[in-house]
Amino acid sequence: MGEDRRAIGVFDSGIGGLTAMRELAALLPHEDIVYFGDTGRVPYGTRSRETIVKYARQDARFLCSFHLKLLLIACGTASYAALDTLQEELPIPVYGVVEGASRRAVELTRTGRVAVLATPATISGHVFGKCLKNLSPDVTVMEKACPLFVPIVENGRFQPEDPIVRILTEEYLAPVREAGVDTIILGCTHYPLLSEAISRCVPGAALISSGAEAAKMVAASLRNSALAAPQTHDGKRRYFVSDSVEQFRQNAGMYLCHPLDGDVEWVDIEKYE
Ligand code: DGL
Numbered sequence: 001m002g003e004d005r006r007a008i009g010v011f012d013s014g015i016g017g018l019t020a021m022r023e024l025a026a027l028l029p030h031e032d033i034v035y036f037g038d039t040g041r042v043p044y045g046t047r048s049r050e051t052i053v054k055y056a057r058q059d060a061r062f063l064c065s066f067h068l069k070l071l072l073i074a075c076g077t078a079s080y081a082a083l084d085t086l087q088e089e090l091p092i093p094v095y096g097v098v099e100g101a102s103r104r105a106v107e108l109t110r111t112g113r114v115a116v117l118a119t120p121a122t123i124s125g126h127v128f129g130k131c132l133k134n135l136s137p138d139v140t141v142m143e144k145a146c147p148l149f150v151p152i153v154e155n156g157r158f159q160p161e162d163p164i165v166r167i168l169t170e171e172y173l174a175p176v177r178e179a180g181v182d183t184i185i186l187g188c189t190h191y192p193l194l195s196e197a198i199s200r201c202v203p204g205a206a207l208i209s210s211g212a213e214a215a216k217m218v219a220a221s222l223r224n225s226a227l228a229a230p231q232t233h234d235g236k237r238r239y240f241v242s243d244s245v246e247q248f249r250q251n252a253g254m255y256l257c258h259p260l261d262g263d264v265e266w267v268d269i270e271k272y273e
Contacts, residue, residue: 006227007032008218009063009071013055014042014154015251016190017074020097020211022256024072025237027219030229032236034066038269040242043150044077045119045188052121056082060090061272062240068092069227072218074211076118076187080125093221100213101185102131106139108206109183113140115176115205117198118187120145128187142179146172146191153190156251160197169194173201186210193255237262242269 008028010021014037021035036059038044044052056078060071071094073079073086079096087094105114116128123145132139148168157164176184182205186192189211198207222228229235237260241248245264252260 006069007034007066008222009034009036009060009066009068010074011036011038011056011059011063011071011078012075012189013038013044013077014150014190015039015248015255016150016153016188016193017211018252018255019189019192019209020072020074020215021237023212023215024218025235025261027215028222028229028235030231030233030235031222032229032233034063034068034238034240036063036240036267036269037248038242039154039244039248040269042154043119044075045121045150046147047121049081049121049125052077052081053085056086057089058269058272060086062267062269064090070218070222071095072214073097074189074214076122076189076210080122080127095214095218097187097189097210097214098127098131100217101187101208101210102128102135104208104213105132105183105185106136108208109139111180111182112136112138113142113179113181113183115142115144115179115181115184116187117144117146117149117172117176117184117191119150120147122187128185142176142181144172144176146188149194150188150190153193154251156254158193158197158255160194160200165194165197169197169201173198177202181205183208239264240267241265242267
């Protein structure tokens, strides 16, 4: 990544932000992208808002050392807790994952009944519910916290046949199925890794990946803007984590079905006060 070329920064508490990163890399092949997964401190979604803001600030501070043009908070929990703060504090555009997914849900729903699955922190803030209601006041929103999804995904347990995955998806999704929703926002960026298992519990419902929708918003805003990288540039990807590099590489490979397209390095995130 050249000194004079500015990159896109993306962060999440762990592997979940790759659901945004994958889409971003496909839509913006000429952009340099730096990803940070805070695997040493995951999960965020069961912590207090103050702690999540502190972590998000440190994550952003680390990524800003790469001379960023734009930051994507590829984490529903950090988007809920820290989007406003980071937008105020940073001199670059900062995006979260709430708006894109909510817009897509309003476009897709036919019955007006939408469910939001997210971490306990995100659900406590009702950020998706509020955004959906602003976009379409008639929509009925059901919000469901799924606290154990992130830990199982970070442990590489996201195959639909896995008994733990089956038990947890059934437990969390049974009330959603009963509510008769036709559209489900995966409001935590880890949850698309469980898409197949979730779909089996709620057949026929449309699933929306909040990370992928945010990536589309970022790509749309960047394309044709003065900030866009030249079409001749071959975009580079770099990955950083705050815990085991090997575990991240392994989980990422399992999710993407191919090895990561860039180096993975460890960073001491606590240094970034
Ligand atoms: N991917 C994060 C999110 O979107 C997971 C949060 C967590 O670590 O609990 O909310």
